[in-house]
Amino acid sequence: MNELLRQIPKIDLILDKIPNEFHDKLDREILKSRIETLIDDLRTSIKAGEVSHFDVDDIIGRVIEDISKLCDFSLKRVINGTGIVLHTNLGRAVISKDIFKDSIEALTHYNTLEYDVKTGRRGIRYQHIVEKICALTGGESAIVVNNNAAAVMLVLNTFAKNKEVVVSRGELVEIGGSFRVPDVMLASGCILNEIGTTNKTHLRDYENALNEQTGLILKVHTSNYKVVGFSQSVEIDQLATLGKNNEILVYEDIGSGLIHNIFDAIAHDEPIAVDSISKGVDLVSFSGDKLFGGAQAGFIVGKKRHIDVIAKNPLLRAFRIDKFTLAIIERTLTEYLKPQSSITGIPTINKLKESPMAVQQRLKNFVDNFGEALINHGLTYSIVETKAEVGGGAMPLYKLPSFALGLKGPFSVNQLQDQLRQLQTPIIATVSKDILLLDFKTIDSDDFDLLYQGLRDCLEATQ
Numbered sequence: 136m137n138e139l140l141r142q143i144p145k146i147d148l149i150l151d152k153i154p155n156e157f158h159d160k161l162d163r164e165i166l167k168s169r170i171e172t173l174i175d176d177l178r179t180s181i182k183a184g185e186v187s188h189f190d191v192d193d194i195i196g197r198v199i200e201d202i203s204k205l206c207d208f209s210l211k212r213v214i215n216g217t218g219i220v221l222h223t224n225l226g227r228a229v230i231s232k233d234i235f236k237d238s239i240e241a242l243t244h245y246n247t248l249e250y251d252v253k254t255g256r257r258g259i260r261y262q263h264i265v266e267k268i269c270a271l272t273g274g275e276s277a278i279v280v281n282n283n284a285a286a287v288m289l290v291l292n293t294f295a296k297n298k299e300v301v302v303s304r305g306e307l308v309e310i311g312g313s314f315r316v317p318d319v320m321l322a323s324g325c326i327l328n329e330i331g332t333t334n335k336t337h338l339r340d341y342e343n344a345l346n347e348q349t350g351l352i353l354k355v356h357t358s359n360y361k362v363v364g365f366s367q368s369v370e371i372d373q374l375a376t377l378g379k380n381n382e383i384l385v386y387e388d389i390g391s392g393l394i395h396n397i398f399d400a401i402a403h404d405e406p407i408a409v410d411s412i413s414k415g416v417d418l419v420s421f422s423g424d425k426l427f428g429g430a431q432a433g434f435i436v437g438k439k440r441h442i443d444v445i446a447k448n449p450l451l452r453a454f455r456i457d458k459f460t461l462a463i464i465e466r467t468l469t470e471y472l473k474p475q476s477s478i479t480g481i482p483t484i485n486k487l488k489e490s491p492m493a494v495q496q497r498l499k500n501f502v503d504n505f506g507e508a509l510i511n512h513g514l515t516y517s518i519v520e521t522k523a524e525v526g527g528g529a530m531p532l533y534k535l536p537s538f539a540l541g542l543k544g545p546f547s548v549n550q551l552q553d554q555l556r557q558l559q560t561p562i563i564a565t566v567s568k569d570i571l572l573l574d575f576k577t578i579d580s581d582d583f584d585l586l587y588q589g590l591r592d593c594l595e596a597t598q
């Protein structure tokens with residue numbers, strides 16, 4: 136053992152053997168401390184009797200592996216073969232390249248973030264989006280924050296801190312991650328007044344719940360599930376009237392932020408901001424990176440007198456949107472202002488509107504280009520009909536007919552699935568009935584080369 140310990144090389148010796156590229160990328164002290172940690176681990180393993188032999192090249196190999204990972208970007212592009220258009224773990228709405236490019240000028244220079252060029256005085260960062268979002272939704276004013284969870288919290292905290300929030304038991308939703316309506320209410324300082332039952336809530340339940348302690352009436356869109364069968368909820372127009380008659384604020388969290396009724400969304404119970412507002416609700420909120428198709432943000436739109444109160448809440452400072460997001464959001468709104476048939480610049484909307492035939496054609500193009508090469512690597516492929524999904528907790532019952540490339544080979548497809556995930560550009564596939572599936576709803580033509588190269592590299596590694 137002592138002999139082994141003595142063989143551990145000096146740090147300087149290892150440093151000298153690290154290729155130059157890493158000396159350019161990494162500070163010497165950081166590099167040294169990474170090596171020290173690895174050497175310490177080795178020493179511990181030797182003392183524990185877990186290592187009976189090593190050579191210096193092994194150690195150098197491990198150091199290089201460690202520092203390569205340290206220098207590599209962890210947040211990177213992936214190829215989404217899941218067929219889930221708004222995949223929350225894969226970055227939700229894809230940002231348009233054109234919109235991104237359009238934002239660069241403002242973002243890489245000084246800009247008007249909080250500057251009013253007319254008066255030469257301090258401006259308001261929210262002002263950049265107010266007119267556009269109001270033109271689209273019919274609201275009087277608006278504010279935009281980090282995400283819809285922050286929007287919900289801000290509204291509740293502003294109008295119902297230490298007061299009761301009346302909400303239907305059928306709408307106490309969990310959106311995933313850690314967004315649960317009851318938890319958000321607690322965190323915003325409100326008292327939950329649950330009414331009705333899981334499947335049925337009547338107008339009289341709301342009427343009976345109102346008292347001097349009531350801060351607001353909340354309606355939450357049950358984005359990711361649907362109570363079907365013997366069920367009833369109260370429509371937003373009835374709630375708006377109830378609120379007006381009792382001088383109580385009515386707020387609807389519509390979740391997904393659909394601006395236009397694309398793909399018959401209303402038939403699938405997806406609320407549209409303009410409808411809620413025209414039905415008289417005081418405030419609505421929704422996400423910027425779900426069906427809206429922009430960047431992570433939360434809109435609050437509605438009556439000006441309420442928005443003005445929100446603007447004075449000190450929490451707004453903690454939730455405030457940054458210039459990067461604001462630039463993307465403003466440009467996405469500008470796209471929405473166009474005539475509906477000309478709105479082609481929002482990737483999420485394009486994907487959702489795209490016909491199954493177009494997906495099939497794209498898959499055929501891939502197969503025409505790369506099918507033979509895949510066969511030469513020992514794979515068999517088929518074209519499989521699938522059901523793609525909207526995702527992002529929106530329209531859970533709505534499926535998008537789609538097509539996937541189905542792959543089989545003389546090896547375990549689960550193993551191939553694992554390897555594909557670990558490529559430099561990860562490929563995220565699913566496996567069903569022993570076939571590896573790559574759904575082309577979420578694979579674009581500009582993914583083709585990387586997709587083929589990734590498959591090829593994994594297959595060559597397996598052979």
Ligand SMILES: *Cc1c(COP(=O)(O)O)cnc(C)c1O
Nearest residue numbers: 282283284310356358389390422
């Ligand atoms: C998604 C969702 C939220 C959370 O929105 P984020 O933008 O992810 O914070 C809140 N409420 C509803 C109804 C939702 O669907």
